[in-house]
Every structure is written in C-alpha cells, then in structure tokens.
Amino acid sequence: MATWGELLERNQKYADTKHKPQPYVSEFSEPLPQFFIFSCIDFRVSVEELLGIRSEDAFIVRNAGGRIKPNFTDLVFVETFTGGQAVKDVIVIHHTDCGYTHNTDEGLKDKLKAQHPNHSHEIDQLHFGTFGSSDWLEMSVREDLKFLNSLPLIRQEIKDNAKGYIYDIKTGKLSPVSHEG
C-alpha cells in the first residue's frame, strides 16, 4: 500500500517523464470525447484500464454503484457546456461483487442511526440506490437506462444510444445488459 508521499513522488515522475500538455478549452480543435461513462468507485474497477481509454475518449463519472441518478447533472453540464457537440453514447457499467450488492438502503440507514442516533431525520432523507443482492445487478443497470430515458433535458440521440453492461471482476469481461428484461 502506497503512502500519500509516495503517490506525490509518482506524480512528480509523471509530470517529468510522461505528461503531455493538454489544450485549454479555448484551444480545442479535435473532436470532443464521445462517450460518457457511469461506473463504480470500487478500486477493482479501473474503467480507463479495462476499456483502454485515453483521456480524449471519454468523460467518466464514478460513484458508489455506478448509478446515473446521483450524477445526471454532470451529463447535463457537459451537454450544455459543449452545446451537444461531444457526447453521443452514455454507457452504464455495474460490476460483480459490488458493495451495493452486499447492502440495502435500509441496512445502511440502520447502521448510520446506530452511529448517529440524533440524526435519524437526516438519515431518513438519504437515498443510496443500493442493489441489495447480486440478483438485482442487471435490473439496476436497466433501472439506470430507464432513468436516463425519463430525463427531459437529455437529447433523444443519447437515450437511443445508451448501453448497459455488467463488468466481471474475475474475468475482466463486460457483458451487455438488454434494455428490457
């Protein structure tokens, strides 16, 4: 396990040996990233690595579970800022053995209430969007695609192109999830 000091040393080395200066927004000429990917914060799911993504390929949002709902404004922001000239495909990736398959919202809230007994009102307002069980993994991807579909501020092209996948942390493979099922 690396210390923060070691990570800073790695950054120094990266800046000295590997980094290529990136263009400012005012200097953009290349096509902008076409993919907008939602995936989990889990350290076993390195999205850049598993898809061989280079920085110009994709916008990547990582949150617990890889859910669209907590971060859909990020997509709205990119759409607005780029005047709809960047994103063509939204990709949702949930993964096997996700922490969200091992927890339920109710269970998390019970634990939180035990830790913070004076804040049950605030805790009741929380929505994690956990899957509860590995049986719900595909369903959670479908739920996210449906949620995307329901957003009035998102262009139809993006809704039509949206794709969902399950990433298997043992094999490293992505399996498509159909929109209906």
Ligand SMILES: [Zn+2]
């Ligand atoms: Zn996860």
